[in-house]
Amino acid sequence: MTPPYALVIFDFDGTLADSWRMMGRAMAEAADQFGYRRLEEVDVAALRGQDNRVVMAALGVKMWQLPRIVQHMRRVAMERADQIALFAGVDDLLRRLRGAGVRIAVVSSNGEAVIRQVLGPELSGLVDDFACGAALFGKASKFRRVVRRAGIDPARAVGVGDEGRDIEAASAAAIASVAVTWGYATRDLLASKSPTHIVDSVHELTTMLVGP
Known part of the structure; x- marks a missing residue:
């Protein structure tokens, strides 16, 4: 695939x-x-x-x-x-994305040092770009910057998040979005933001992004 x-x-x-x-x-x-x-x-x-x-x-x-x-x-x-622990299957997801040649970025209001510590050296090394310390009320500018630095057509980029603001930021940055239901927001609230995709498990997300 x-x-x-x-x-x-x-x-x-x-x-x-x-x-x-x-x-x-x-x-x-x-x-x-x-x-x-x-x-x-x-x-x-x-x-x-x-x-x-x-x-x-x-x-x-x-x-x-x-x-x-x-x-x-x-x-x-x-x-x-x-x-802080990673959700089950996240390590495999990141490895498979990298193995498939997909670029990986993390945009978060959390600090890069915290994220790197939780991911550990191996998984941190799979991430091409960290844009951390994002504003609590908007990530769109960070998304645009990451896409620009990657040299990727926005049509070939997707934002993945568990909150309505993640979906809104992806839309504002003119990229696709995946809403995940295992985090903060309810499925109904996420669906109301009209994400491109909505998934209920890390396994489902992995299959969508890199195949079974």
Whole structure:
């Protein structure tokens, strides 16, 4: 099978790695420090997959506080990177993409050092481009930059993510999108963003990108 895309741009948290438990604990621990509501004080199920602005409003986070909170969370992620695990099958997916000659990129609001630590030396070496520290409210500019650096026709690139903002950013960058349902957002919310594809397992994603 000839891979349908020459460049695959992955989100990290909730797409390649299961970081929600660690980050959720860190958010709860920081609530008193920054003065926002604890997760147990809000309807987490109702917020699942909502736009970050909606989540911040529900938690009572002020926009002026956001840079300090983001900086704090990135520092905690670095300290606790050993608590973040890749989803089962991600290692095989990355190896098969590289074996098929597909370029791989990671665009994430998380830090590159954290991502490299979680991936480990071998898998990090399979990634052609890291565009990290992406804004919480938009990744489109990072997507465009990665596509440009790769020298790939945007029609041959695809963004893979678990949040509505990932799908919106791919659309804004004029590339295809794959919504994955094992991360943060619900399947219904992802479907409402009209992704090019929607998949329910890493195995299904692998089959779509490189064949069975």
